[in-house]
Amino acid sequence: MSNPSCPNHGEMKWKEGFAKATGKPYAFWTCPTKLPDGSWCPTKGPKGAPGASAPSVPSQAPSVASGEVVELLTRIAVAEATRLLESIDSRLNVIVEILREISLKDNPLN
C-alpha cells in the first residue's frame, strides 16, 4: 500500500497528533509542499490511516431488524405488565373479600 499522492507535488504524508490549542486529536493525509505564496498545499488525501485500503464504513444493523426487535420487546413488556396487573387485581380482590368479612364481623348492625 503506497501513500496517496498529491496530483501536483507527489507523495503525501500522514499527520496525526493533538492540536496544541484545543487538545483535539487530528489525523489526515497532507501534501508536505509549500506553495509560492507561503501557504501549504491545500490538497487533502483520502480519509483513513496508512494501510487502510478504503474509508471504513461503520457496519450498521439493518434498521428493519432493530425495529422488529423493539416491537417484540414492546409486546413482551406489555404482556408481562398485563399479567402483573391481573395478578395484583386478583390479590386485591382477595384482600377486599377479607376486609369485607372482617367489617361484617365487627359491625353488629350487619
Ligand SMILES: [Zn+2]
Ligand atoms: Zn500538493
